[in-house]
């Protein structure tokens with residue numbers, strides 16, 4: 692029997708199935724989730740020229756076996772994201788249209804949802820933690836070590852995926 696397709700919540704904007712998951716807003720760039728999925732192709736034309744769509748929007752696309760973050764049927768990116776502190780004080784789970792199909796939810800449940808709004812698909816190269824989280828070669832031990840040695844501790848915002856999917 693075929694395994695049902697799951698969706699990556701930090702996916703690419705340019706797949707035929709790509710959908711807008713949410714909008715990165717405010718000074719911290721946290722994601723505000725759309726109530727309903729919207730085809731990415733319908734909004735990409737509205738993103739001003741010169742702005743990477745993943746800087747302002749989050750996209751969902753199929754979780755594919757060729758992704759650099761895949762290990763078997765698992766996503767290693769959400770494992771690294773899970774090392775980060777949960778965003779927000781209430782630790783509430785956002786309302787999100789992707790949940791029933793989401794790879795991260797299926798793999799780690801609410802742990803992923805607590806961190807998901809802070810994930811940025813576009814990686815800022817000057818942000819060491821973001822770069823480490825986005826790098827498939829980073830182990831959970833290396834992340835723990837970096838966080839422990841960081842004088843200010845990690846920011847709950849800004850975890851990056853580096854364009855999964």
Ligand code: SF4
Pocket residue numbers: 700785787788789790791793794795796803804805807808
């Ligand atoms: S991790 Fe949670 S909040 Fe993020 S897309 Fe998946 S179900 Fe939605």
